[in-house]
Amino acid sequence: MATRIRDNRITSSAMQIYLDYSATTPCHPEVISTVQLVLSEHWGNPSSLHVWGERAAWVLEQARMQVADLIQAPLESIVFTSGGTESNNLALHGVASRFEQPQHLIISGVEHSSISNAAQQLAQGGWQVTCLPVDPQGRVQPLALQRALRSNTVLVSVIYGQSEVGTLQPIPALAEIAHRHGAYFHTDAVQAAGRIRLDVQALGVDLLSLSSHKFYGSQGAGALYVRPGLDLVPLLAGGGQEGNLRSGTPGLPAIAAMGHAAHLAAQNLAAESVRLTALRDRLYGRLADNLLLVPTGDPQQRLPHHLSFWVRWPQTGRRSSQPPLSGKAVVRQMNLAGIAISSGSACHSGKLTPSPVLLAMGLSETAASAGLRITLGRETTEADLDWTAMVLEQVLTRLTESKIPAAV
Amino acid sequence: MPSRPIYLDHQATTPVDPRVLEAMLPYFTDCPGNPSSLSHGYGWEASAAVKYAREQIASAIHAQPEALLFTSGATEANNLAIKGVAEAYFQKGRHLITVQTEHSAVLEPCRYLQSLGFEVTFLPVQPDGLLELSLLEQAIRPETILVSVMAANNEIGVLQPLSEIGAICHRHQVLFHTDAAQALTKVPLDVAAMQIDLMSLTAHKIYGPKGIGALYVRQRQPRVRLAPQVHGGGQERGWRSGTLATPQIVGFAKAVELGLAAAETEQPYLAQLRDQLWRQLRSQEGIHLNGHPTQRLAGCLNISVEGVDGQALLLALQPKVALSSGSACASGKTSPSHVLLALGREPALAAATLRFGLGRLNTPREIDQAAACAIAAIQALRKTPSAQWVPG
Numbered sequence: 001m002a003t004r005i006r007d008n009r010i011t012s013s014a015m016q017i018y019l020d021y022s023a024t025t026p027c028h029p030e031v032i033s034t035v036q037l038v039l040s041e042h043w044g045n046p047s048s049l050h051v052w053g054e055r056a057a058w059v060l061e062q063a064r065m066q067v068a069d070l071i072q073a074p075l076e077s078i079v080f081t082s083g084g085t086e087s088n089n090l091a092l093h094g095v096a097s098r099f100e101q102p103q104h105l106i107i108s109g110v111e112h113s114s115i116s117n118a119a120q121q122l123a124q125g126g127w128q129v130t131c132l133p134v135d136p137q138g139r140v141q142p143l144a145l146q147r148a149l150r151s152n153t154v155l156v157s158v159i160y161g162q163s164e165v166g167t168l169q170p171i172p173a174l175a176e177i178a179h180r181h182g183a184y185f186h187t188d189a190v191q192a193a194g195r196i197r198l199d200v201q202a203l204g205v206d207l208l209s210l211s212s213h214k215f216y217g218s219q220g221a222g223a224l225y226v227r228p229g230l231d232l233v234p235l236l237a238g239g240g241q242e243g244n245l246r247s248g249t250p251g252l253p254a255i256a257a258m259g260h261a262a263h264l265a266a267q268n269l270a271a272e273s274v275r276l277t278a279l280r281d282r283l284y285g286r287l288a289d290n291l292l293l294v295p296t297g298d299p300q301q302r303l304p305h306h307l308s309f310w311v312r313w314p315q316t317g318r319r320s321s322q323p324p325l326s327g328k329a330v331v332r333q334m335n336l337a338g339i340a341i342s343s344g345s346a347c348h349s350g351k352l353t354p355s356p357v358l359l360a361m362g363l364s365e366t367a368a369s370a371g372l373r374i375t376l377g378r379e380t381t382e383a384d385l386d387w388t389a390m391v392l393e394q395v396l397t398r399l400t401e402s403k404i405p406a407a408v
Numbered sequence: 409m410p411s412r413p414i415y416l417d418h419q420a421t422t423p424v425d426p427r428v429l430e431a432m433l434p435y436f437t438d439c440p441g442n443p444s445s446l447s448h449g450y451g452w453e454a455s456a457a458v459k460y461a462r463e464q465i466a467s468a469i470h471a472q473p474e475a476l477l478f479t480s481g482a483t484e485a486n487n488l489a490i491k492g493v494a495e496a497y498f499q500k501g502r503h504l505i506t507v508q509t510e511h512s513a514v515l516e517p518c519r520y521l522q523s524l525g526f527e528v529t530f531l532p533v534q535p536d537g538l539l540e541l542s543l544l545e546q547a548i549r550p551e552t553i554l555v556s557v558m559a560a561n562n563e564i565g566v567l568q569p570l571s572e573i574g575a576i577c578h579r580h581q582v583l584f585h586t587d588a589a590q591a592l593t594k595v596p597l598d599v600a601a602m603q604i605d606l607m608s609l610t611a612h613k614i615y616g617p618k619g620i621g622a623l624y625v626r627q628r629q630p631r632v633r634l635a636p637q638v639h640g641g642g643q644e645r646g647w648r649s650g651t652l653a654t655p656q657i658v659g660f661a662k663a664v665e666l667g668l669a670a671a672e673t674e675q676p677y678l679a680q681l682r683d684q685l686w687r688q689l690r691s692q693e694g695i696h697l698n699g700h701p702t703q704r705l706a707g708c709l710n711i712s713v714e715g716v717d718g719q720a721l722l723l724a725l726q727p728k729v730a731l732s733s734g735s736a737c738a739s740g741k742t743s744p745s746h747v748l749l750a751l752g753r754e755p756a757l758a759a760a761t762l763r764f765g766l767g768r769l770n771t772p773r774e775i776d777q778a779a780a781c782a783i784a785a786i787q788a789l790r791k792t793p794s795a796q797w798v799p800g
Contacts, residue, residue: 251619
């Protein structure tokens with residue numbers, strides 16, 4: 001792919017089909033107009049008392065209302081952050097720092113790194129951290145949570161929609177168990193938001209993380225739902241914005257984009273999830289006709305736009321003793337063919353180790369290095385997917401024949 | 409529709425330059441990649457744009473690009489610098505030094521560290537807002553790990569002597585952090601020559617977008633260790649996890665480029681406007697300039713007014729002139745500014761303060777109008793029965 005710098009802008013050519021909507025989504029065209037309006041007109045500091053400040057504050061509060069509506073939450077429960085990672089860190093740090101002495105935290109084995117690494121940080125500070133096992137579909141069993149609870153368990157954090165394998169967790173059941181024990185419950189709903197219906201009351205969660213750029217808002221904004229009445233210690237100290245929970249001048253353009261995107265997502269969610277589920281199942285059917293696919297994640301309880309699998313062999317039964325192809329090699333070849341898919345989460349894409357999520361689900365190291373993820377979105381069409389299926393078959397066949405290095 | 413007030417609050421935030429907006433838009437539309445998606449071209453494009461922006465911003469402060477990490481703004485950069493150094497160096501010592509006139513995004517993290525058992529010295533300033541260097545030198549102890557002094561004050565515009573502070577810190581082998589949110593592109597910043605180890609930057613004070621900032625972290629002589637405060641995907645070499653906001657980063661770089669290109673003409677122009685404003689205001693009695701008369705930002709004029717109620721003065725001006733009494737973050741608060749109290753202003757006088765923040769688009773005519781409005785409002789308020797002001 002040609003990349004060049006022209007007029008301070010880096011442009012490219014030749015990319016055709018984007019199927020990595022779990023890594024990031026392009027801004028919705030209507031959202032872009034909002035961003036443009038905020039940047040050119042509503043650029044005031046929302047804390048200022050004059051007319052520019054008032055207008056910016058109005059933009060901020062409108063976005064808060066739109067995000068609150070997406071998850072059926074009260075207005076005052078939404079804290080804007082710089083993104084999903086900050087939201088997750090704020091949730092864990094915010095609860096943990098309330099305790100003078102280290103306590104016990106429970107997370108699952110299939111969390112995003114912004115939870116698992118934040119938990120690891122707490123562990124270094126003396127916290128006990130339990131990582132719940134998952135079943136082969138990537139689901140946390142409520143019984144496993146029940147067993148893991150200790151007298152000093154203060155927080156349970158389980159991801160709602162898993163980004164690599166698409167599995168949805170039984171959040172209401174897990175939250176209830178945590179609450180019965182007197183612990184707070186947080187869920188990372190970054191992948192779920194805008195893709196399935198979210199209702200913080202029905203889910204029964206105390207804290208829920210969102211990220212704008214996963215539902216056609218722009219990068220640079222996220223939010224944390226904080227159940228009214230729950231006190232958190234802020235990550236960022238300073239001017240006391242966002243009800244003292246998050247200091248710093250709010251990143252208004254991205255926040256306004258998030259609000260607008262949340263509004264659009266709430267409107268389109270029902271129809272779009274049906275459309276994407278049908279497209280996804282069709283793609284899976286096409287691929288499974290000619291390839292020996294091993295799906296990963298839960299076949300039913302999963303994100304509607306999400307397909308993940310590893311490929312045993314292009315043709316059934318051939319050389320079945322040989323290890324599968326490395327997911328990264330396949331992704332690279334697909335990219336050369338103009339199709340963007342991924343082998344795991346974007347944050348992990350620079351690394352060469354097998355996927356920790358697939359390992360946690362009990363896959364062997366070789367299988368865990370062979371994982372592929374195809375995630376669909378707004379602009380995905382049937383024709384895109386038919387082409388993708390055809391190219392993927394070709395790529396796999398060629399790679400097999402040319403003995404490209406197999407998975408580690 | 410009534411005409412808009414004259415915008416004189418450029419220390420709170422600035423409008424986004426149309427050229428910045430233009431540079432950002434393609435990254436919302438054509439190149440939506442996640443810069444961490446290293447396996448396909450969409451990610452490469454975003455990643456290349458971030459790399460280019462990092463080089464531009466780093467060169468503005470004479471830093472190596474790999475020493476610059478992006479944050480959501482100056483508040484996050486300040487928090488990361490202060491808490492990150494405290495956490496990484498607490499075995500060496502648990503003492504920090506800062507100044508009473510710092511922004512709350514420095515003071516509050518310091519207070520947070522106090523609650524964890526760190527000791528913090530909050531140095532006083534002289535009546536003109538400048539730090540007395542001998543006091544700094546005396547305050548440094550063997551267990552001091554960080555000195556944090558802002559480059560340009562957000563309320564009074566006073567410029568601290570960074571080179572001298574840098575020299576003292578390095579002589580004592582203490583790390584030096586500066587919050588340069590208000591100074592970037594307006595005064596020369598050179599992390600090498602000024603011996604600065606950490607520097608906080610933000611885009612929305614220089615006609616860039618909100619929601620993006622950066623922290624410079626010195627990489628050699630000495631190599632600064634920093635404990636990350638946000639954990640996750642390990643972006644920004646592990647210092648600061650989270651998907652990078654590509655459009656904002658591109659806009660930040662463009663704003664820096666424009667600011668530097670215009671600095672030579674813009675700063676003298678702003679100083680001229682500021683002096684014009686001050687000449688007119690000082691014709692009234694009982695008006696006091698806050699901060700050093702020359703060693704300050706060209707675009708900042710902060711005055712305290714005798715014999716008027718501060719809130720009433722601000723309210724009277726709001727329809728004509730958009731300005732503030734101090735930090736925007738503290739707008740909702742009614743207590744007098746901690747900066748003015750540190751200068752030794754009486755609380756009553758400090759409570760009647762106007763901060764005029766001049767910017768690129770202001771005209772001499774607007775300045776005349778603003779001065780006339782302010783003078784009229786001051787005179788009217790002084791005549792109200794409750795004022796009882798007698799010229800001293």
